[in-house]
Amino acid sequence: MQNLISSAPSRRRCTEQRCISLLQSATSLPRLLQALAFLLKCGNQSNLLVLTRFAAAAAILGPGAAAAAATLLFSPSFSPLHLYDSFLLNTSLQSLSPSPLHPLPIFSLMLRLQLPPNHFTFPFLLKAISATPSPLASASLVHCSALRFGFAGDSFVQNTLIHAYASAGGAGLESARKVFGESPKTSPITFSAMIGGYVLHGRSNDAIVLFRQMQYAGIQPDYVTIMTALSACIDLGALDLAQWISSFVAKENIPKTLCLCNALVDALAKCGDVDGALEVFDQMLERNIISWTSVIDGLAMHSRGMEAVRMFETMKASGVKPDAVAFIGVLKACSHGCLVSDGRHYFASMTTEFGFEPRIEHYGCMVDLFSRAGMVEEAMEFVRAMPIKPNPVVWRTLIAACRIHGNLQLGENVTKRLIKEEPLYGSNYVLLSNFYALSKRWEKKWEIRYTMGQQEMCKVPGFSMLELNGEIYDFVAGGEKLSRHQEIYEMVEEIAKKLKRAGYVPTTSEMLLDIDDEDKEDALHWHSEKLAIAFALLKTLPGTRIRILKNLRVCGDCHSATKFISKVYQREIVVRDRSRFHCFKDGACSCKDFW
DNA sequence: CTAGGGTTAG
Incomplete structure (x- = not known):
């Protein structure tokens, strides 16, 4: 009896799950149609989820497949499905998010089949567009369409439009700002979309100006706006604002969600107030791996390596299993605190105790650990013995160590090797010319500078x-x-x-x-x-x-x-x-x- | 059925 009750719904879920994976694994339109035929035979005619997944799977295969799929779905012989009309396509659009698949084919079908978009359509569509590689053109296309159908004044549409434009960066930010300026009703969501766009594209100054305007306009930021503003603080090292936000959160009635507290810990530490970060961390009722990693990383940045290591131990003792990112944090703490043997211990424990395969970042931390400690030969030996191919970052770590500790010959050789790997990266030539300068070989140095000038390579300005x-x-x-x-x-x-x-x-x-x-x-x-x-x-x-x-x-x-x-x-x-x-x-x- | 979001080597 017990068995029957518990197995019935789970069997259905399993079937649905199988349908979806069957549809998603189809690599061509014929296979997709085959899969659909099979699913229909199993009685899925009115299973909306399956049908929308079918539409989404077709959209992945390209506009042609999407057209064929929609024609099939909405043909009279497929009735009574046409009753779903826009709803079905809306749901298809929704199912595309947040995967980076292009939603426009579905939308154009919708128009071709003369299914009118409704006020759910545009938010779904814009949200999916935001996740695509270059959303600017699509966003402005959809913007025009929203205007034509009379949905441009809808606040959901405006907010998603701002987000989609802002995700594009560059000129998109100006378009986003224009929509933002024209929005009659602004909520914390409108502001988050705009502020987030600025932060995402390196305009954190504008982000903070807007955050201040928001308060000036009497709109109470909610936890998402605050997290976005905190990212801007991190970019600018704006300690005052980060601390102000921290006390604002403490005194206002803002839900102290796990995410928000993690963002606060991270921002305070990255803006220079580790003690403030520790205070927030201590008061957290609930902590996850990100909370621990943020605080460990914060301590590492401030050369408080021993505390970071103790924190890592406390984390393990409290039953939180370190992940790959947490190991990066603790290894960084060791290298910045010159804790060579601890670093070795943690690196080894990744595999022996936790069964992780160290990633290139972890190897990079170890190279940095030896390098900073002046053990340049050991660092080089470590690189030679690495089971994965060292990447340019690893080489540059080693090169920095050679320069600081005066291993000029090794540094020069490694830099030449790096240039072979990355001949188009200007900074590498600067590194090489540095070694020539250090060993006073001025002609060689000028030769490099000349080559750089010829190829218009330049240094990142400080x-x-x-x-x-x-x-x-x-x-x-x-x-x-x-x-x-x-x-x-x-x-x-x-x-x-x-x-x-x-x-x-x-x-x-x-x-x-x-x-x-x-x-x-x-x-x-x-x-x-x-x-x-x-x-x-x-x-x-x-x-x-x-x-x-x-x-x-x-x-x-x-x-x-x-x-x-x-x-x-x-x-x-x-x-x-x-x-x-x-x-x-x-x-x-x-x-x-x-x- | 609708909108904005978090830790990662140098």
Whole structure:
């Protein structure tokens, strides 16, 4: 008896599941039709799920197959299916999301069969379009269609339209903004769609401006808007805003969902407030692997490797099984904290204790672990013994170690090998020319620079950002974007003099120019973070902590200069690198010079 | 039957 009751629904589910996989596995239209015929024989005439999956499977095969399928489905001989009309096609559209399959064939069929789209059609359609590779053209096509059918004023349509346009980036963002501006009713959803689009395409400044406007307009952000705004904070290192959001969440009646708390932990840590992140983490009622990974990664970024390792152990003890990403976190903590033996232990435990096959990222962490610790030969040996092919990232890790630890010959060889693999990537040639400069082979260096010029390859320009009183300031080397540059350059000169008196010796070896030493020193002063620090020293009261964010890694000279500045000017200076934090205080850096 | 979203080596 018990058996009968429990097996009946499960058998039906199983059949349906089988239908779907049968349809999805069809590789051509004839096979698909064959599959459908079989399913109909099993009595699926009115099973909507099966029929919509059939339509979706046909759409995957291409417009021709989709047309044939729809003609079949909606032909009179297939009655009474035509009663489903738009509903069937809407559901087909829905079933395409979030897979990246193109929904337009289904939509055009719908029009061809003169089935009128209704107000469910456009959101489904636009949602599916957002997930396709280049949604701009499709979005504007559907936009026109929505206007023609009189659905452009529907708020669901507007929100999905903003999302679809914004997903395209570039000009799509402007189209999205236009729809956004024309939307009469704005909800947190409208704002999330627009803000999310900005964040997705690297315009986090615009995202935050809009987030502020939202509050100004009296619209209460909900948890999705907040998570989106937190992503923008991460991009910009906007600590003030991240902390403000954190307290906002604490005092307002916003559901503290697992997702939201994870986003808060991640954002606070990445904006420089690990202790704030730990506080949120401690108060969480429920934690998943992402919560643990975020907090471990946050500790790793701040050189708190031992704590990260303890956290990893606590996680295991609390019954959460580490996954591949969590291992990346703990291995990163070991390499940034110079915990070589712990790193070895965790790497080994991946296979012995948890049965994972380490991925290239894990091998990369190990190479970094040995490299930072100065064990360059060991790192090279590790790469040689790797069972998977090292990728360019691994090579670059090793190359960075060779440069820092002075293994010039090895570095040069590895860089040449990298260039063979990636001949079109400009930065690789810069790396090679660096080694030539370090070994003072200027002709070789100029040869490379010449080749680069010929092929129009260039270096990623470095920039720094600084947040002062809620405003974000940009600095690029040379500083031509700044209106007050004269003042800043004078400050840079003054800093240089003071540092020299304090015993600072500029490191010129990282410069690529073979000009005389004095000029080299000059050129080093223009690195974007030096400009940012000078500006911050001018604009803030003594004792204020200075926070800088960079797109590249800190160069050796800036690192030692900043250590001196922190002592001479008695300031705490926090620099967020590409991958970690440096907290300069009293002439020392929290990274203990491992970076 | 409708909309916006989270951790990942350098």
